[in-house]
Amino acid sequence: MTPADWRQRFRAGEMRQTAALCPGWTQANLALIPAAFADDFEAFLHANPAACPLLARGRSGDPALPDLGDIDLRHDLPLYRTFRDGQATGTLPDITALWRDDLVPFAIGCSLSFEADLVAAGVTLRCHAPGRSCSAFDTALPNRPAGLFGGNLVVTMRAVAADQVALATEVTRNHPQAHGAPIHTGDPAAIGVDLSRPIDGLGLTDLLPSEVAVFWACGVTMERAIASAHLPFAITHAPGHMLMTDLPAQPHGASAWTP
Structure with missing residues (x-):
């Protein structure tokens, strides 16, 4: 389709x-x-x-x-x-x-938009399937304000095998119109993320022993700016x-x- x-x-x-x-x-x-x-x-x-x-x-x-x-x-x-x-x-x-x-x-x-390219490159994504999705989280990182608009950054999280993080970074860096490379990898608390509190309760939040949390900037950031x-x-x-x-x-x- x-x-x-x-x-x-x-x-x-x-x-x-x-x-x-x-x-x-x-x-x-x-x-x-x-x-x-x-x-x-x-x-x-x-x-x-x-x-x-x-x-x-x-x-x-x-x-x-x-x-x-x-x-x-x-x-x-x-x-x-x-x-x-x-x-x-x-x-x-x-x-x-x-x-x-x-x-x-x-x-x-x-x-x-870039998930299909990640999978095609060999990155395993448990969140990429019909009816399954990555999760999104509020962070403690402030946006750059403009006029009345500000708020904090929102990120998406995907669980990525530790040995595929470099590949995932390389692939997504080539998609600047889809947020580009990750903004953080590893400890969620370092950017103020609580994995038990995904936005709207949506998406996969668990990590397997072989995986690390990888975070990309997210367009839901604009909701925080509107607020x-x-x-x-x-x-x-x-x-x-x-x-x-x-x-x-x-x-x-x-x-x-x-x-």
């Missing part, structure tokens, strides 16, 4: 996490920000490129992102999260009723329920290829 096929299924009401779907294609975080705050939000993304690599910015009130595919952002994700006054207020499978003319779309790279700014209204994807795009998940500098 292509990304367009999945978008059609989500538009029809199917709801599922997108981990391991459409290997070779880019998945994206989504933020819909009121126009009055959009320029500062973009400045925040540029100030924190590891966590928030900007793939596309749309036009105010336009639910399309033509650079990423034939997309209608009101329907084409499996699940959305709403925010009011900076606080998460719930999830919805369709946001047509909430759409506003002042919403500016931002698509931000996602580490689910820090106390935005009166915003919408994001629900964690793990990403926008499937028509952009190949191509390593930086690699020749074009068709998944």
Whole structure:
């Protein structure tokens, strides 16, 4: 199935996490920000490129992102999260009723995009399978602020065999639009992570004796920025329920290829 096929299924009401779907294609975080705050939000993304690599910015009130595919952002994700006054207020499978003319779309790279390349390179990932995903955690590491936006970094964690960490680092360094190389390996407490407290209780958190915890910057960081700014209204994807795009998940500098 292509990304367009999945978008059609989500538009029809199917709801599922997108981990391991459409290997070779880019998945994206989504933020819909009121126009009055959009320029500062973009400045925040540029100030924190590891966590928030900007793939596309749309036009105010336009639910399309033509650079990423034939997309209608009101329907084409499996699940959305709403925010009011900076606080998460719930999830919805369709946001047509909430759409506003002042919403500016931002698509931000996602580490689910590089997992297929990790597996193809020989890295064993227990979290890469339909219905299974990596986990995400809040850290004690502050973001670089821009305007009202700040908060702390969020990371994803994948359990990687100790003898494959260098390979995982090499592979993901070539995917800067999907967060790039890990920001930390080893002791979770060193960056303020508690493995017993994954965000939304999602994803694998256990480590086998032969594995170490490897952490990548995560696009859910933008949720913490929205909270820090106390935005009166915003919408994001629900964690793990990403926008499937028509952009190949191509390593930086690699020749074009068709998944």
